[in-house]
Amino acid sequence: MASQSSHTELIYTVDDVPPVAKAIMLGFQHYLIMFGATVLIPLLLSEKLGITDPLEIGALIGTMFFVSGITTLLQTTLGNRLPIVQGGTFSLLVPALTICGMAELAEAGWQVRMQHVQGAIIAGAVFEFVLGATGLVGKLVRFISPVVIAPTIALIGLAVVDIGAPKAGKDWLIGGLTIVLIILFSQYMKSVHRAFQLFPIMLAILLAWAMAAVGTWAGVFQTGHAAHVSADAVAAAPWFRVPYPFQWGWPVFGVAAIVGMLAGYIASVVESIGDYYACARLSGAPVPDRTVISRGIAMEGLGCLVAGVFGTGNGTTSYSENIGAIGLTRVGSRRVIQVGAIAMIIFALFGKFGALFASIPEPIVGGVYCAMFGMIAAVGLSNLQFIDLNSARNLFIVGFSFFMGLSVPAYFKASPVSLEPDWLANIINTLGVTGMAVGAIIATLLDNTIPASADERGLTRWRDGH
Numbered sequence: 001m002a003s004q005s006s007h008t009e010l011i012y013t014v015d016d017v018p019p020v021a022k023a024i025m026l027g028f029q030h031y032l033i034m035f036g037a038t039v040l041i042p043l044l045l046s047e048k049l050g051i052t053d054p055l056e057i058g059a060l061i062g063t064m065f066f067v068s069g070i071t072t073l074l075q076t077t078l079g080n081r082l083p084i085v086q087g088g089t090f091s092l093l094v095p096a097l098t099i100c101g102m103a104e105l106a107e108a109g110w111q112v113r114m115q116h117v118q119g120a121i122i123a124g125a126v127f128e129f130v131l132g133a134t135g136l137v138g139k140l141v142r143f144i145s146p147v148v149i150a151p152t153i154a155l156i157g158l159a160v161v162d163i164g165a166p167k168a169g170k171d172w173l174i175g176g177l178t179i180v181l182i183i184l185f186s187q188y189m190k191s192v193h194r195a196f197q198l199f200p201i202m203l204a205i206l207l208a209w210a211m212a213a214v215g216t217w218a219g220v221f222q223t224g225h226a227a228h229v230s231a232d233a234v235a236a237a238p239w240f241r242v243p244y245p246f247q248w249g250w251p252v253f254g255v256a257a258i259v260g261m262l263a264g265y266i267a268s269v270v271e272s273i274g275d276y277y278a279c280a281r282l283s284g285a286p287v288p289d290r291t292v293i294s295r296g297i298a299m300e301g302l303g304c305l306v307a308g309v310f311g312t313g314n315g316t317t318s319y320s321e322n323i324g325a326i327g328l329t330r331v332g333s334r335r336v337i338q339v340g341a342i343a344m345i346i347f348a349l350f351g352k353f354g355a356l357f358a359s360i361p362e363p364i365v366g367g368v369y370c371a372m373f374g375m376i377a378a379v380g381l382s383n384l385q386f387i388d389l390n391s392a393r394n395l396f397i398v399g400f401s402f403f404m405g406l407s408v409p410a411y412f413k414a415s416p417v418s419l420e421p422d423w424l425a426n427i428i429n430t431l432g433v434t435g436m437a438v439g440a441i442i443a444t445l446l447d448n449t450i451p452a453s454a455d456e457r458g459l460t461r462w463r464d465g466h
Contacts, residue, residue: 129301167366178367283332405439
């Protein structure tokens with residue numbers, strides 16, 4: 001199948017191997033990009049688990065990075081072989097929080113809650129692995145066209161609209177500076193020096209972070225201020241710690257917890273398939289076929305199994321943030337992602353190093369989100385070029401899927417379903433608050449039931465890789 005690289009002006013395509021020094025810097029940039037979301041998930045989970053000790057929270061964060069590095073190497077070498085980072089997923093966070101809040105665990109210690117979450121993660125991982133290994137998910141791809149892919153990928157980008165600007169806006173001086181620097185380096189100064197082409201995000205983060213540190217030193221950003229840079233976490237963290245399997249105890253397999261977790265896995269699979277198309281398009285790889293998709297989902301299932309065994313309290317999925325970085329840097333090399341994965345594993349072993357990057361202020365993380373997820377939304381919209389945009393049918397499906405993908409989650413967040421049995425309510429509520437799942441389900445249903453030709457649906461041009 002033809003490569004998609006002709007329109008992307010890539011500096012390095014998926015199979016290119018940059019010089020070692022450059023690959024290390026580019027890989028480290030991907031590590032920086034995934035850092036914010038990867039730290040955020042354990043922090044949100046630790047509160048519900050009941051973890052209060054900073055050292056235990058640090059150990060949970062280190063475990064997340066360690067597993068992310070392992071699963072990224074598995075995906076890029078044995079899985080779909082796309083330059084795609086694997087990390088914690090918000091799709092599994094909602095059911096994990098629900099498990100932590102179960103009545104029978106109200107008086108339990110945090111390790112017991114974690115063991116119930118681990119059991120659900122491991123059971124769900126087996127489900128995802130079978131879905132991919134048997135090729136079932138690949139066979140389902142024939143029902144997916146650009147009419148479905150466009151709103152699904154775009155909704156992945158739009159899913160964090162309530163995180164990007166609100167986080168950056170906690171201090172617009174630092175958050176706004178981060179956004180401006182990313183735009184300046186990636187768009188206006190890319191022809192000034194090659195460094196701005198290759199490292200716009202890393203340079204923006206480091207400069208904004210340095211500005212926040214100077215403001216903290218000068219007393220402008222006092223303790224408690226959003227842009228304050230604290231060294232307390234670094235002082236408390238151990239120098240060296242190796243995560244190990246079942247470090248919090250043996251998993252507990254509860255039926256209600258497992259069924260509720262499966263809803264998160266379904267949403268994660270839908271999101272990952274969209275990510276595969278986005279990553280392939282930006283990295284110059286061929287359009288993923290059924291085999292590639294099946295192999296990728298199977299490897300994500302294996303990755304979630306590793307996450308469950310090590311006890312991250314979460315699974316792993318493909319990271320949209322890092323796909324957005326490929327679009328901004330125009331570096332789609334698989335080797336760069338593998339170098340970044342090695343960095344994740346190594347740095348996860350040094351507690352103080354991870355704690356240092358955990359001190360990146362929220363406004364900077366929010367600024368990065370604004371740029372990264374905006375790119376993902378645009379990549380989703382770019383798939384509309386394959387379909388007939390003069391077709392009222394296509395416009396209705398895309399527009400309705402978009403609207404419902406944004407509107408339905410707002411409804412479920414305000415009015416969650418209350419049903420008996422509880423596990424059914426958990427499934428419905430988890431799917432309902434996941435915008436990309438709502439959009440994908442609606443678009444798939446309508447696109448496969450409303451009559452149209454292959455040309456009208458964009459299948460002809462899309463599958464040819466034009």
